[in-house]
Amino acid sequence: MDLSAEDLPGGITKVVLQGRFDTTGAVVMELPFNKIVTERRKIIVDLSAVNFLASYGIRVLLVGAKIVKSKGGNLVILCPDNNVAKVLKTAGMDALIPIHQTETAAAAALAS
């Protein structure tokens, strides 16, 4: 699993995750992901290139969103309507973390 981050206009950081966000991937991803969510305030987590998501991955996203929120920031998820989105919704994450299908919508949500 890979993680990269890029700066977007408006002080937004886009974190692009790629690969299998399963237990193995989440264990690798946890530290670098937590470092970003601790330092930044407006974050889009792009799951477009994530082809699998399990509960440990959700745990990393939820902890990240909690950290950002506790510091007065916001974290949103960018994810097309696929099986990964179905896992997020089944887990009830769509009620806790906004999920958008386009980067434009995700960025607009953070701008407001």
Add this chain to the structure above:
Amino acid sequence: MSSLDPRRLVLRNDVAELQRLAGWIEGFAQHGISSDVSFAVQLCLEEAVANIIMYGAARDERLEIAVELERNGGTLVARIEDNGRQFDPTRAPPPVVATSLEKAKVGDLGIHLMRSFASGMDYERREGRNRLTLRFIESTSPAPE
């Protein structure tokens, strides 16, 4: 021998084994299983086996986790058998629905995902082993002309 049976995989209680499980299911799913069913099987088995690896053993105890996959008519059946401590996931309470991000509890989602993505789930404890059976209905496609 079972170790040569492509439908059966035996794992140890080591988190590194989850990668082997994922690769094995992917290989099995290449034989005409839809991407949606393959995803559901991978998710449910990952959650079930991760639970056993993380919580099934007393300290330093070595477990044997056997996973079997079988296509039975229009149903894909997955069986997971382990010699860890008794645990019946079918009796686990549903997760508490969080009303806000601040109050949301971290964890307890794996069994809920298994219940949601599998078509059926049965458990029995027999001869000191947990036996979990998961069923996945494969969508029926029309027979070729």
